[in-house]
Amino acid sequence: MQSEREEREREIGGKSFGWVARMSTSISTSSAGKERKAFGWAARDADGVLSPFSFHVRANGEEDITLKILYCGICHTDLHIIKNDWGNASYPVVPGHEITGIVTEVGQNVQKFKIGDKAGVGYMVGSCNDCGNCKEGYENYCPKVIQTSNGVQQDGKATYGGFADILVVNEAFAVNLPENMPLDKTGPLLCAGVTVYTPLRRFGLNEPGKHLGVVGLGGLGHLAVKFGKAFGLKVTVISTSSSKKKEAIERLGADSFLVSSDNDQMKAAMGSLDGIIDTVSAHHAITPLILLLKTYGKLVLVGGPNKPLELMAYSVIQGGKIVAGSLIGGIRDTQEMVNFAAEHNVAADVEVVPMDYANAAFERLAKGDVRYRFVIDVANTLT
Numbered sequence: 001m002q003s004e005r006e007e008r009e010r011e012i013g014g015k016s017f018g019w020v021a022r023m024s025t026s027i028s029t030s031s032a033g034k035e036r037k038a039f040g041w042a043a044r045d046a047d048g049v050l051s052p053f054s055f056h057v058r059a060n061g062e063e064d065i066t067l068k069i070l071y072c073g074i075c076h077t078d079l080h081i082i083k084n085d086w087g088n089a090s091y092p093v094v095p096g097h098e099i100t101g102i103v104t105e106v107g108q109n110v111q112k113f114k115i116g117d118k119a120g121v122g123y124m125v126g127s128c129n130d131c132g133n134c135k136e137g138y139e140n141y142c143p144k145v146i147q148t149s150n151g152v153q154q155d156g157k158a159t160y161g162g163f164a165d166i167l168v169v170n171e172a173f174a175v176n177l178p179e180n181m182p183l184d185k186t187g188p189l190l191c192a193g194v195t196v197y198t199p200l201r202r203f204g205l206n207e208p209g210k211h212l213g214v215v216g217l218g219g220l221g222h223l224a225v226k227f228g229k230a231f232g233l234k235v236t237v238i239s240t241s242s243s244k245k246k247e248a249i250e251r252l253g254a255d256s257f258l259v260s261s262d263n264d265q266m267k268a269a270m271g272s273l274d275g276i277i278d279t280v281s282a283h284h285a286i287t288p289l290i291l292l293l294k295t296y297g298k299l300v301l302v303g304g305p306n307k308p309l310e311l312m313a314y315s316v317i318q319g320g321k322i323v324a325g326s327l328i329g330g331i332r333d334t335q336e337m338v339n340f341a342a343e344h345n346v347a348a349d350v351e352v353v354p355m356d357y358a359n360a361a362f363e364r365l366a367k368g369d370v371r372y373r374f375v376i377d378v379a380n381t382l383t
Helices: 004-012 017-030 076-082 183-190 192-202 219-230 242-251 263-268 313-317 331-344 355-366
Strands: 036-043 050-057 064-074 099-106 118-121 124-126 166-170 211-215 234-239 256-259 273-278 293-301 322-325 350-353 373-377
Touching (some): 036 166, 050 166, 050 355, 064 118, 064 183, 076 355, 099 166, 099 183, 118 183, 124 166, 183 331, 192 219, 192 273, 192 331, 211 219, 219 234, 219 331, 234 242
Parallel strands (some): 211 273, 273 293, 293 322, 350 373
Antiparallel strands (some): 036 050, 064 099, 064 166, 064 373, 099 118
16 A cells, blocks of 8 residues: 555655656657756855755757656755855856656657656766766766766756756666655755765675774765664764764764763774774864774774864774775665665664755754755745
8 A cells, every 4th residue: 555655755746657658759849959947946155045046958969867856955065156155156056966757758869767756866966977976887086077066967958856846867877666665754865864874885894793893974975874773783972072972872873972082982882893984074083993993993984074073093004904095986886775774774864954944044054953954845845
């Protein structure tokens, strides 16, 4: 029996997929070569205030799908971009790269999708498809990767993200979403989820019985705990205070909790972890974390502090330890992650908000006032 959410997702995906199917042929023919009107919310300057914005998207090409956007998560990267914290904002910016929705149109060469399918789009919508990284399935490391939001398409036009009603994307950069996945809780997996899942797999930290440390319990950290437990790991959350201990253990299923500001706790835990996923984006000391690792243990950075981190070389040399980094994941990684999440019931903890709450959500996000991801109900509240 379908849940109310599933029935609602099907309704807003096209007021029945039969209607979408009937329209698909005429849409593909009539829209050939023609841009289409789209509507969303955008920031116009570094104040980062979003307001209604009309724009155009390209016609659906032979290898494209058109996605009716139902939900879009809010990532901390969105906040940095609309505020131009990194100096690379190209206004107007329509943020959003944790997108889920329903396929309403497919190009004639599309193989992965059909009208009415659930689909998702994460941080990127294109790459060169020719470099070594692309050929290996590491599109996320392509020098010419095209970001879903605040990016530049191959024709020189700007990319607009998921705070909008529709998205046209090459099918190669969209992922299939299993029917049992709730679309509101799935969007954050396409960025935060794959960001923590990929290094767990890539660095061999997904073997059952291994001991994983997770630094930080935010949008990334809470999913690292969930994926860690789904892999059969022992998980210890590492935080600067004990305020999240109960939630980490009782709600998210972590096995233990370590307060990094408590010298006695840190000393007692030295040499106990096989690996650490460090999700913290603020400047922090990493040498104490390295000391928690076993011989040949791995510290993987997935947060992005704006200031350089200090590393005592001897803390790495002694014990043959590794400090590495990881950035989201390729499309293959993302699809694998989604399938794993569907099989093991891994989903983000979200607060669903209307589009006109976006500015308030960004203000709260800047203060860390969210458990653990804001998601905009685009289809029902974009006006």
